[in-house]
Amino acid sequence: xxxxxxxxxxxxxxxxxxxxxxxxxxxxxxxxxxxxxxxxxxxxxxxxxxxxxxxxxxxxxxxxxxxxxxxxxxxxxxxxxxxxxxxxxxxxxxxxxxxxxxxxxxxxxxxxxx
Amino acid sequence: xxxxxxxxxxxxxxxxxxxxxxxxxxxxxxxxxxxxxxxxxxxxxxxxxxxxxxxxxxxxxxxxxxxxxxxxxxxxxxxxxxxxxxxxxxxxxxxxxxxxxxxxxxxxxxx
Numbered sequence: 001x002x003x004x005x006x007x008x009x010x011x012x013x014x015x016x017x018x019x020x021x022x023x024x025x026x027x028x029x030x031x032x033x034x035x036x037x038x039x040x041x042x043x044x045x046x047x048x049x050x051x052x053x054x055x056x057x058x059x060x061x062x063x064x065x066x067x068x069x070x071x072x073x074x075x076x077x078x079x080x081x082x083x084x085x086x087x088x089x090x091x092x093x094x095x096x097x098x099x100x101x102x103x104x105x106x107x108x109x110x111x112x113x114x
Numbered sequence: 115x116x117x118x119x120x121x122x123x124x125x126x127x128x129x130x131x132x133x134x135x136x137x138x139x140x141x142x143x144x145x146x147x148x149x150x151x152x153x154x155x156x157x158x159x160x161x162x163x164x165x166x167x168x169x170x171x172x173x174x175x176x177x178x179x180x181x182x183x184x185x186x187x188x189x190x191x192x193x194x195x196x197x198x199x200x201x202x203x204x205x206x207x208x209x210x211x212x213x214x215x216x217x218x219x220x221x222x223x224x225x
Contacts, residue, residue: 040122040217041217042118042202042214042215042216042217042218043158043202043215044215045212045213058212090157090158097211098206098211099145099146099206099208100145100146100165100206101146102148102160102163103148103160103204103213104160105157105158105159106157107156107157108156108157
């Protein structure tokens, strides 16, 4: 089946640790995104990538890093510099970035700081 | 002022009624508009997209767009308990090449 796969679904992070969330898509989409969702708030864009080996900061990039070495993969690392990382993280993709391009989401990853 | 505003709700409607969800946006140049449904603990799923002024119907769902008033709405006819979810309005902002989401409206359909 075509889709976006995120792993792990649940992740616990200790203070001072870096953790990496995986995102893989087999939709042949060029654009990929990472969003963060906090309770009662809308989705906020962390990073996005329009093409392999290129990515752009979103609204809340501080404390996060990404890579785009393959078209299918866009992992997100939550670094120890992110002071409040507990949230629901959503990976998404679209054919391209721009007007008229629909964004589709993976199932999400829950990150909790313990 | 938030870029995309929605009433947080909850909006409660009886089963079989029409649910009306509203969204306003601030960027007058926006061209693409989307409605997503999100069940508790799950990821958003696309319901509809709309690009032109007027109505767009898909089954029980109708999206309405009024660019002059910077207003987009979603009507759900014959509401079912399974429609109970949070509905997210999203607007594509060409400046910054970004899809901006509202905080969502909680809909509760009572049987």
